[in-house]
Amino acid sequence: MFQACHYYHFFYTPLCFYACFIVKHFVVLSCKGLLHIHTCAHTGFPLGLADIISTVEFNHTGELLATGDKGGRVVIFQQEIDNKNVPQFRSEYNVYSTFQSHEPEFDYLKSLEIEEKINKIRWLPQKNAAQFLLSTNDKTIKLWKISERDKRPEGYNLKEEDGRYRDPNTITALRVPVLIPMDLMVEASPRRVFANAHTYHINSISVNSDNETYLSADDLRVNLWNLEITDRSFNIVDIKPANMEELTEVITAAEFHPHQCNTFVYSSSKGTIRLCDMRVSALCDKHSKLFEEPENPSNRSFFSEIISSISDVKFSHNGRYMMTRDYLSVKIWDLNMESRPVETYQVHEYLRSKLCSLYENDCIFDKFECCWNGNDSVVMTGSYNNFFRMFDRGHRRDATLEASRENSKPLQVLKPRKVCTGGKRKKDEISVDSLDFNKKILHTAWHPQDNIIAVATTNNLYIFQDKVN
Amino acid sequence: MFPKGTKRKFSDAGEEAVGGGGGDQGPSAASSSSSSAAAAAARTLTSSYSLQRQSLLDMSLIKLQLCHMLVEPNLCRSVLIANTVRQIQEEMTQDGTWQIMTQALAAAQCPADRLVATEVLCRQTDPAAQAGQSPKPFSVSGVEEGYHSEEVVMDGDVETEVTMSSLSPASPHASSASYLAGPFGMRPCWEEEDDDDEEEEGDCEEDEEEDSEECASEGEEAEQDHLRADSRTGEQVFGTFEIKHPAPPPDPALDELFSDVDPSYYDLDTVLTGMQSAPKMGPYDLLESLSSHGPTALSSSSSCRSDLNELDHIMEIIVGS
Numbered sequence: 001m002f003q004a005c006h007y008y009h010f011f012y013t014p015l016c017f018y019a020c021f022i023v024k025h026f027v028v029l030s031c032k033g034l035l036h037i038h039t040c041a042h043t044g045f046p047l048g049l050a051d052i053i054s055t056v057e058f059n060h061t062g063e064l065l066a067t068g069d070k071g072g073r074v075v076i077f078q079q080e081i082d083n084k085n086v087p088q089f090r091s092e093y094n095v096y097s098t099f100q101s102h103e104p105e106f107d108y109l110k111s112l113e114i115e116e117k118i119n120k121i122r123w124l125p126q127k128n129a130a131q132f133l134l135s136t137n138d139k140t141i142k143l144w145k146i147s148e149r150d151k152r153p154e155g156y157n158l159k160e161e162d163g164r165y166r167d168p169n170t171i172t173a174l175r176v177p178v179l180i181p182m183d184l185m186v187e188a189s190p191r192r193v194f195a196n197a198h199t200y201h202i203n204s205i206s207v208n209s210d211n212e213t214y215l216s217a218d219d220l221r222v223n224l225w226n227l228e229i230t231d232r233s234f235n236i237v238d239i240k241p242a243n244m245e246e247l248t249e250v251i252t253a254a255e256f257h258p259h260q261c262n263t264f265v266y267s268s269s270k271g272t273i274r275l276c277d278m279r280v281s282a283l284c285d286k287h288s289k290l291f292e293e294p295e296n297p298s299n300r301s302f303f304s305e306i307i308s309s310i311s312d313v314k315f316s317h318n319g320r321y322m323m324t325r326d327y328l329s330v331k332i333w334d335l336n337m338e339s340r341p342v343e344t345y346q347v348h349e350y351l352r353s354k355l356c357s358l359y360e361n362d363c364i365f366d367k368f369e370c371c372w373n374g375n376d377s378v379v380m381t382g383s384y385n386n387f388f389r390m391f392d393r394g395h396r397r398d399a400t401l402e403a404s405r406e407n408s409k410p411l412q413v414l415k416p417r418k419v420c421t422g423g424k425r426k427k428d429e430i431s432v433d434s435l436d437f438n439k440k441i442l443h444t445a446w447h448p449q450d451n452i453i454a455v456a457t458t459n460n461l462y463i464f465q466d467k468v469n
Numbered sequence: 470m471f472p473k474g475t476k477r478k479f480s481d482a483g484e485e486a487v488g489g490g491g492g493d494q495g496p497s498a499a500s501s502s503s504s505s506a507a508a509a510a511a512r513t514l515t516s517s518y519s520l521q522r523q524s525l526l527d528m529s530l531i532k533l534q535l536c537h538m539l540v541e542p543n544l545c546r547s548v549l550i551a552n553t554v555r556q557i558q559e560e561m562t563q564d565g566t567w568q569i570m571t572q573a574l575a576a577a578q579c580p581a582d583r584l585v586a587t588e589v590l591c592r593q594t595d596p597a598a599q600a601g602q603s604p605k606p607f608s609v610s611g612v613e614e615g616y617h618s619e620e621v622v623m624d625g626d627v628e629t630e631v632t633m634s635s636l637s638p639a640s641p642h643a644s645s646a647s648y649l650a651g652p653f654g655m656r657p658c659w660e661e662e663d664d665d666d667e668e669e670e671g672d673c674e675e676d677e678e679e680d681s682e683e684c685a686s687e688g689e690e691a692e693q694d695h696l697r698a699d700s701r702t703g704e705q706v707f708g709t710f711e712i713k714h715p716a717p718p719p720d721p722a723l724d725e726l727f728s729d730v731d732p733s734y735y736d737l738d739t740v741l742t743g744m745q746s747a748p749k750m751g752p753y754d755l756l757e758s759l760s761s762h763g764p765t766a767l768s769s770s771s772s773c774r775s776d777l778n779e780l781d782h783i784m785e786i787i788v789g790s
Contacts, residue, residue, distance in 0.1 A: 112541045138541075200544055219544040248552055250545045269545050302525055302556060306549045356521075360528060365546045 053456040055443055059123035059131065062447040065093055065454055066133060067461055068118025072102040074135055074188075076146065077463075091452070093463055097146055099188035102137040114139050120205050122214070124227075132191070134214060138201040141216055143192035143227065151179040197223050197233045204254045210261040217254035220247075222266055224278075236284045237266060237276065252367075253313045255322075265315070265322060271308030273324060275335065291322075291333050293340045303355040303364065311367035316376040317448075323379055325370040328352060330381050330391065345391040345398065348383050350421040350432045363437050371446045382441025385430065386457050387417055403441060403455045403462040414464070519566060522557055529554045 052070040059066070065077040078096035105114040116137055124132040130147040155177040158166055200218035207214045215236070216223050222237035237254075241247055250269045257263035262278045274287035295304060307327035315322045321342070324331050328349060331341035347368075351358060358364040363384075370381040382388045383400070391398045400417045420429040443456040451466030529550050561567040 110541070201541070247548055248555075250548050252545060269549055302522070302553055305552055305556070309545070309549060356525070359525075362532075362546075365543070365549070 051459055053443060053459065053461060054117050055119060055121050056445040056454050056456045056461065057121045057123060057133075058445050058447050058454065059133075060125050060448060062449055062452065064096065064123070064131060065445070065463070066121045066123065066135075067454075067456065068101065068121050068135060070115075070117040072100055072104070072116030072118060072137065074099055074101045074118060074121065074133075074144070076186075091450075091465065097186040097188050099144070101135045101142060101144065101190075102140065105139075119202060122205050122207050124207055125211055127211075134205050134207065136202050136205050136216065139195070139198055141194040141202070141205060141225075142190050143194070144188050145191045146186060146188045149185045149187060150181060150183075152182045153177040154180050192227070192230050194225055194230050194233070197225075203252060206254060206256045206264065208256045208261050209259055213261075215254055215256060215264060217251050217266060219250040222251065222254050222264075222284075234282070236278065236282070238283065238285060239268075252310050255313055255315055257319055258315050258317060259319045265313055267310035267313040267324060269309040270305065271310055271326060273310065273313060273322070273333070289335070289338050291324075291338045291341075293331070299352075301355065303359060306359070306364055307355065312369040314370060314372060316372050317374065318376055321376065323370055323372065325368050325381055327364060327366075327368075330370055330379060332379070332393070343393060345379070345389075347381055347389050348387075348419070350419055351384075354432065358437070361437065363440075366440055367442060368440075369443050371444055373446045373451065374449045378446075380444050380446060380453065382444055382455070384437050384440050385435040386439040386441060387419075388441045388444060388455055401464075403457050403460075404439075405460070522561070526554060526557045526561075529557070 053067050054070050055066075055068040057066050058064070063079045065079075067075050067077075069075070074097075075095060076097045077093035080092045080094055101118055102116040104116040106112075107114055114137065118135050118137060120134075120136050122134045124134070124143075126132075130145050133144050133146070135142055135144060154161070155175055157171060157174060157177075158168070160166055194216070198216065198218040198221070200220050202216055202218045204217040205214060206217075212227060214225055214227060216225065216233075217237075220238065220240040221235055223233040224236045225233045237251070239249065239251060248270075252267050252269055254264060254266035257265075263275060264278070264284075265273050265275045267273045271292065273291040275289040275291070276284035277288045278284060280286070280288065295308070310324045310326050312325040313322060320335060322333050322335060324333065324341075325347075328351060329347055330345045332343040332345075333341045355364060368382050370379060372379055377394050378390055378392050380388060380390045385402070386404045387400050387402050389398060389400050400419070401414050402417050415428075418426075418429045419435070420426065420431045425431050439457060441455055441457055445454045447453065453464050455462045455464065532550050533547065533554065558567065561570070
């Protein structure tokens with residue numbers, strides 16, 4: 001069961017939910033709405049678009065959870081571990097740090113605004129006391145250092161406590177300043193700014209397992225950076241045609257292999273995934289492997305290509321599989337088999353008959369993300385109506401859960417949801433036509449070790465935990 | 470669906486009569502087409518399917534054209550929509566429906582304001598990127614995003630014996646064809662994204678006016694030519710058009726003058742100017758001006774002056790003074 005209720009001062013109600021049949025019983029840990037009907041306490045901004053969550057990412061230990069929003073802000077939550085040995089183990093996530101990562105910019109040459117929306121956040125493995133993360137908007141990647149300060153020096157010789165300089169004539173003795181404890185202060189400072197390397201919109205960043213390099217991918221190119229060097233990057237993939245009118249395919253996501261520092265993959269809008277080996281050549285235009293599933297001719301329609309466009313690609317933690325998300329399904333690929341995926345899960349197949357309407361209202365272009373759990377046994381992705389789906393690979397079971405405050409009562413159980421596809425609608429089922437397509441869950445994240453998940457609706461962040469019985 | 474008097478090649482076994490043509494036309498078309506439909510067993514084109522396809526095409530073209538404005542449009546989305554349009558176009562070409570539609574459009578008449586619709590919808594992107602693209606006879610220059618006052622000029626090898634006809638306002642096909650000229654007549658929305666050298670054009674209001682005027686009329690011819698070129702693939706069609714602008718050197722004085730003006734007004738300017746001025750330029754004037762291929766080709770100073778007056782008038786309305 002999941003528990004934990006945690007009040008966060010600008011929004012949420014404590015919720016405990018309980019789902020009956022899926023692998024784990026998920027209970028709402030906390031619901032952190034970055035936006036509420038009142039003003040946001042952190043920024044004082046009135047209700048607005050700035051608080052739409054645009055990315056969610058746990059760090060490598062799961063202790064920290066970072067969210068980025070449309071206003072260019074990053075909010076980091078830290079897990080407070082009360083007592084792991086207690087059966088009713090509750091871990092709460094409290095705000096640890098908030099900072100403005102990116103500001104809106106204006107490209108004067110093209111007379112276009114550059115959005116400050118944070119597209120992706122990726123944590124670096126921790127090397128010392130400080131934490132580092134990469135955050136990116138459409139054009140610029142920044143490396144942020146988040147460090148704690150809980151001591152301050154006191155007893156300067158030349159300065160008073162308030163900072164004023166003392167008159168040197170009044171100093172009669174020499175003393176050594178001492179460090180005294182103070183309230184914990186978390187500082188975020190930008191350490192590197194990687195700019196001006198992308199003509200198109202950056203959609204992915206991925207830190208290499210060598211912890212020295214990372215890649216950034218935009219619609220047509222993938223660049224390789226050294227974390228220390230900001231004025232230079234290497235272009236490793238370029239699919240821009242000589243004549244832009246011949247452009248029919250774009251890069252949608254890219255990721256480094258979790259263990260092999262020479263391997264990365266990138267997905268395209270045509271439903272293909274290319275695995276590249278950087279040892280082969282400097283420019284990885286020629287792929288080492290091409291993963292593509294042949295199209296099912298019975299499902300062919302004008303929207304076939306659009307729904308085959310891959311919105312997210314993620315390697316499994318063990319590095320043997322990768323998962324891709326297209327509009328209607330999640331596919332698991334074995335890296336050794338290019339011809340077809342080894343598993344396919346339908347996320348919301350009932351939308352297949354609604355593709356024309358979804359094309360009309362642009363929902364067909366929504367980019368859903370997906371994630372693995374810590375031991376690669378369960379995968380999760382979002383859907384509409386604030387539903388999210390989990391697929392247990394081993395037991396071949398799946399669940400649909402909902403992240404919403406309206407349906408939540410304190411100490412209630414997370415109920416599995418069901419969408420009625422046709423005919424008679426059973427009680428508690430929701431018909432396809434009454435789904436709210438404005439309530440979409442695009443970003444989800446799974447704690448690297450525990451069964452704690454973070455699910456972002458438009459404005460709210462829900463944290464669910466598996467209750468340990 | 471089709472203008473009066475045009476016989477359909479394909480039909481769904483003669484159910485629906487061709488619009489407006491009268492009873493005679495309908496059954497005869499139906500009977501002839503039913504036999505041809507029987508003959509062409511491989512591909513029976515039901516009217517509902519073709520209607521759906523047509524509406525999808527219209528929707529896609531609108532989506533492509535309305536890629537705004539303040540923020541760079543999503544390239545992935547644009548590419549996917551363009552691919553869908555291309556797919557529909559290819560299918561329609563195979564069916565022969567494309568031929569019918571383009572012929573119908575060529576035969577029909579249309580007042581200039583239909584072209585205006587094209588112009589209005591052709592929210593052109595920043596073609597600054599086109600500089601440095603495939604080598605063409607005309608100089609290509611960049612135009613700032615906010616003004617989209619570029620002209621479209623035909624390739625040298627495109628035949629010029631295009632009959633300047635306009636589209637019937639009553640025909641929905643016409644509207645879609647005019648939409649078609651949009652993305653095919655202008656560069657696709659994503660063309661702006663290029664880091665090649667771009668020339669910035671000064672905000673010359675006169676140029677804008679002329680350009681939009683040209684654009685509207687040229688849009689018409691471009692469209693006609695495009696329709697003629699229906700047998701080409703989408704790529705070839707894309708490649709037919711090129712942005713040409715005999716850009717005057719950017720004038721710092723003018724830049725300063727217009728620096729504090731909200732660029733979005735310029736969009737409205739060109740649109741409205743296009744609206745007002747398009748009817749004034751006859752199709753044959755356009756042909757003449759095109760053939761000279763020079764900056765002086767854009768001469769229509771008298772219409773410019775009256776356009777300026779109208780522009781002032783419109784601006785007054787907008788500003789609400």
